[in-house]
Amino acid sequence: MKTLQRLWRNNRIALIGFVIAALAVAFFAVRMLVFTIYFADPAHRxxxxxxxxxxxxxxxxxxxxxxxxxxxxxxxxxxxxxxxxxxxxxxxxxxxxxxxxxxxxxxxxx
CATH class of the missing domain: 1.10.3910 (SP0561-like)
Structure with a gap:
C-alpha cells in the first residue's frame, strides 16, 4: 500500500495513464473473448x-x-x-x- 501511495505522490500522471491503459486492455480483451465465443458457433457465422x-x-x-x-x-x-x-x-x-x-x-x- 505504501508503494501505491508513493507512486500517487511522485508519479500521479504516470499512474493515471497506466490505470487507463490497463482498463483499455481489459476492455478489449473481454470484447475479443465475447466475439470469439459468439462467432465460434456456426449458426452465427x-x-x-x-x-x-x-x-x-x-x-x-x-x-x-x-x-x-x-x-x-x-x-x-x-x-x-x-x-x-x-x-x-x-x-x-x-x-x-x-x-x-x-x-x-x-x-x-x-
Missing part, C-alpha cells in the same frame, strides 16, 4: 443475408471471391464501396429479396 450487410461482408463470411458476389449482384467493382444491400436495392427500386436471389445458388454450393 453463417447467418442469413440481411439488408445491413455489404457485398464485401457477404463475400468474406461465405468465403466467396468478391468478384463472384459483385457479378451475381450486377455491381461494378470500380464504383463506390461500402453500400449496404438495402441501399443498393433502394437505388435500383427492387425489394431486397429480388436483389439477393442470384446469390442464393452460390451460397448453397459446398
Amino acid at each position: 453463417l447467418a442469413p443475408i440481411r439488408g445491413w450487410m455489404t457485398p464485401g461482408m457477404v463475400a468474406r463470411t461465405r468465403h466467396l471471391p468478391p468478384e463472384v458476389v459483385a457479378d451475381a449482384l450486377g455491381l461494378d467493382l470500380t464504383g463506390p464501396r461500402r453500400k449496404t444491400l438495402n441501399e443498393i436495392a433502394a437505388e435500383r427500386g427492387v425489394p431486397l429479396e429480388v436483389l439477393i436471389a442470384p446469390l442464393l445458388p452460390l451460397l448453397e454450393q459446398p
Whole structure:
C-alpha cells in the first residue's frame, strides 16, 4: 500500500495513464473473448443475408471471391464501396429479396 501511495505522490500522471491503459486492455480483451465465443458457433457465422450487410461482408463470411458476389449482384467493382444491400436495392427500386436471389445458388454450393 505504501508503494501505491508513493507512486500517487511522485508519479500521479504516470499512474493515471497506466490505470487507463490497463482498463483499455481489459476492455478489449473481454470484447475479443465475447466475439470469439459468439462467432465460434456456426449458426452465427453463417447467418442469413440481411439488408445491413455489404457485398464485401457477404463475400468474406461465405468465403466467396468478391468478384463472384459483385457479378451475381450486377455491381461494378470500380464504383463506390461500402453500400449496404438495402441501399443498393433502394437505388435500383427492387425489394431486397429480388436483389439477393442470384446469390442464393452460390451460397448453397459446398
